[in-house]
Amino acid sequence: MSLLLLRVVLLGILVNFSSLVNGDTDPSDASVLRALYTSLNSPGQLAKWSANGGDPCGEPWIGITCVGNKVTEIKISGLGLSGLLGSQLDSLKSVNNFDISNNNMGSQLPFQLPPNVQRLNLANSGFSGGLPYSISQMTSLQYLNVSHNQIQGSVVVSFDLLSSLNTLDFSFNSMTGNLPQSFQSLTSMNKMYLQNNQFTGTIDVLANLPLGNLNVENNQFTGWIPGQLKGIVQSNGNLWSSGPSPPPPPGTPPANNPNGDHKSRENSSNLGSDGGGKSGIGGGGIAGIVISILVVGAIIAFFIIKKRRSRRLSTDREKLDNQPLAPLTSLEVQEMKPYQTSSTVSMNTFETPTVVNLRPPPIGRFKSFDEVDISPKFIVPPPKKINTAQIKARRYSIADVQMATDSFNVENLIGEGSIGRAYCAQFDDGKALAVKKINSSALQNPEDFLNIVSEISQLHHPNIIELVGYCSEHGQYLLVNEFHKNGSLHDFLHLSDDDSKPLAWNSRVKIALGAARALEYLHEVRSPSLVHKNIKSANILLDLELNPHLSDSGLASLTDDADQALNHNTGSGYGAPEVAMYGQCTIKSDVYSFGVVMLELLTGRKPFDSTRPRSEQSLVRWATPQLHDIDALAKMVDPALKGLYPVKSISRFADVIALCVQPQPEFRPPMSEVVEALVRLVQRANMSKRTHSIDRSSRG
8 A cells, every 4th residue: 555655656746847847838839938038138027037947838927828838929018128039939839919019129020920820019119121021921810010110111011811900000110112912902901000101102902991990191192092992091191193083994893882881882773764764775874885895895806916916925935946945934934833832941940851931922823924913113114304413423534434444445344244344444543443334225315324323323232333433425325333353253153263262151141141132222122113134143243351242233224125035035044934935024033033143152053054964054944943852952062162061051042042033923032031031041151160261352
């Protein structure tokens, strides 16, 4: 009997000890909260919280609510917290309420947040930067509040999957650009607050939402307020058009008022009579018949044109089938399968295989290229007339430039492209600069040159080549830029001699990050967005510290889109499939080209190399099927690195590439997300010290 009692006592001790060790909280959730506590600078306001040990569910951790052993709510509003939110919040799968409003964070929002939240309140906490794209995947989200922060840039979040969202508050930030078209998917939206930002364009996308409260005051909206929104919208402080709004296009059905206004239905019930009991077709009925005939005719014409176009495309495909292999032409797009979410890789953990969510493809069928949206705001706008007083750069005389370049001596030639040649110039002050001589044939109108100069002179970013001056005399059009004698990334990767040392892995990641930041500036900070059109390693110049500087920014208007399509089809290797197909360059085609540059950094190969076997000539076509195979990936890495790189860093770098070179443009991430991913890689790559020894600081 005593032996049995002893066993019972020992069992009780073991159970209690296990409870003390493991606690009542899921170990993963507890670990994330401890890391969050450390990231927030271990504040005393978070009573009972601890960086080491402790049990969030079993102990009264302030602001924490649990169901069972899972954390379901984190409400730590108004506690004067500062610091960072860390990078592990996406592991909190059961959290449905995350409220960190009214604090003093003063930092960027993390890339990942709890993925299944229903209420997300980040208001008035000093957050800056842009909204994380991961919000796009929060399908349970009902309430989103990021008001009274310093959030900037255009809204890159997609709302296609957020049909449950009923309250959205973006007010009192510095958001810019047009409202996203995906707003039309917010079929549960009741309250929307957009006031005190810098939004532009129209609010037509909100017209058919079931809104009960809408505030768009103090923005830069234009156009007319849709009739469905009158009576519920607060709209002062915008640039609304005066006069009556234009009629809807012929055949457009009358808009329904989603707010219970039944006047339109009442009116429609009386269309069959004239109030005096007379029946028959009146003037309105005749007009309706005429409009119907026109609409039917237009539809028939549309299908005839589309059928003829299909025949032409079929003929073009037959011709292309007989051409030599070109890098990722429109035909090859048909053969490539986009990467699914399950095959992407995480930026937050080191496991292999890992999972990353830069921007997974949206749920639903894939669009054909006939349906690709080429948004007008991404197309380079025509230059506007300006005066030279707006140009923030020095004006050189042609005599000054000729002396500095020795009359454009071929010995000073440092580069040549489709729009002109670049020369090294030594001016009287002893400073070496680069002079780009623009071909007159590239200018449709010589007067446009000053507009281009004005635009470039306003580009200021540490990773973009700075315009120093210009010259426009005697039919000569010259740009004078800062000069980096270390040469281009193309030179480092493809023209290295036996005595030079290769770029270390850390340097390659740093170069990718700097170039990504330059593109982020052009795409998401500048307003309107600037499409570069010519992203390639030869246009990424390196200074003595191997910091990248993007050249040719702002020169997109000098490059005809049709010529761009021709160049991509004839073997450059940088062109996105839709550029080869349509000749339309957008910010998404820039993202694709950047992905190709990253492939160069990873493999050391040229984007298109006719000296290689046929199956390896196109770098994208050869590399993309292997980017998620860790064994194949190890064989793809530039042999010049001689294995001196962190394997997991290589894997994550490859996952960013895979998303950038998606065949479908809508699946490619915005550059702000690419920047976030590369920042993490730089931080982790710095932990590997063994790669530092093979860096070179100059090319002599």
